[in-house]
Amino acid sequence: MFKLEGKNVITLTVNGEKRDVAIEPADILLTVLRDQLGLTGAKPGCLNGDCGACTVLIDGWPVKSCLMLAAEAMGHQITTIEGLKNAPIQKAFVENWGFQCGYCTSGFLMVCHSLAAIHPDADEYVMEEWLQSNICRCTSYEEIRHAIRSIITSA
């Protein structure tokens, strides 16, 4: 049985690299990524699972890192926005003006990136289901829709 009692150093796999972090078992993944690893792309918004600004990928699936313990992420592949290197969705956001202030953007990008990888032929219904997980305060929704459509083969 794996035990984490009090503050300890654990190893996380982030963007393909092993990274050591000193955590309390109650630390959420979002703060560990930001404060210990300097990966500030995942943003704190509501800190309650509502806005999606903190979304990262765990084994390729989108997860809100404000509602995941860092300890839980051990043994899984964590991908943050910093791990996307010129992914098609990043280019599509630029070309379609998919952001204004940009605060929500990394969360949206992670969801879109995961969707394109898992369901490259997603229909409108599936795209809407996935993207409803995120909120854009600047209401860039239409442009984000164009961006994801441009990389989904069936759209």
Next chain:
Amino acid sequence: MIPFTFDYYRPDTITEAVRAYKELEGAGRFPIYYSGGSEIISMARVNNIHTKAVIDLKAIPECTVFENNANELVMGSAVTLSAISEANYYPLLTKACGRIADHTMQCKITLGGNICGTIRYKEALLPLLLSDASVIIASGNKLATIPIHEIYNHRLNLKKGDFIVQFIIKNKYLSLPYFHIKKTKNEKIDYPALTLAAILDEGRVRLAFSGLCAFPFQSPKIDTAWNQEGLAADAKIHEMINHLPGPVLNDVYGSDTYRLFVLKTTLLNLEKELEKMPCSN
């Protein structure tokens, strides 16, 4: 962000989990079993729950099993809602899981977590009630198989230290004609003013509800009222309302009058949908 600290345990076997709970309980650590964990984190964040130890069940193979064999669908309690939707073995359950929180949350919330959590709606429970699921419970040193209607009767009857390992559904239920609708007050992603799930089994309709009373339920009396022959829908609905197992919820997500209005219109829609279903009477 969580304003207190706790220790984290991730057992590899059911025995380890049960033993850890017992020891931590004995040591005054107020342990809680942890599956998806999203509800525990959001409740802990606002000091609505307190614990000094969480026991994460996700490394226990029996809790993550997910297979559809020749006779039955076996779902570990730590299987996520999104995994259930992607596999789509049981379309009614897929529908129910697809309307709980949002898609990204469905990648974290587990079937066991939705049913054992403190949020009252437990919408994944409705298809399990309708299909008379069996529930495998880790209880002390042994596993027990219990009908869902025994383990859940307006509340979950789990003893302290017990946890749900698996849900099992007979294959015959997976392909029955079904109806599922979730009505919310404003937003699509919200708690329900009413969630209604129904299956048509050998010409007889079975119904299950969430958001209507303070707990989800399935009621033989309500099913009997609905299945009466030769009675107008209005009269059947009136009789069903008389058999509700508790007061209608009256809160910010919907007043009691509004919820009853939604119930009536939804049941009238169900009547129309049933006419289109195969083997409908």
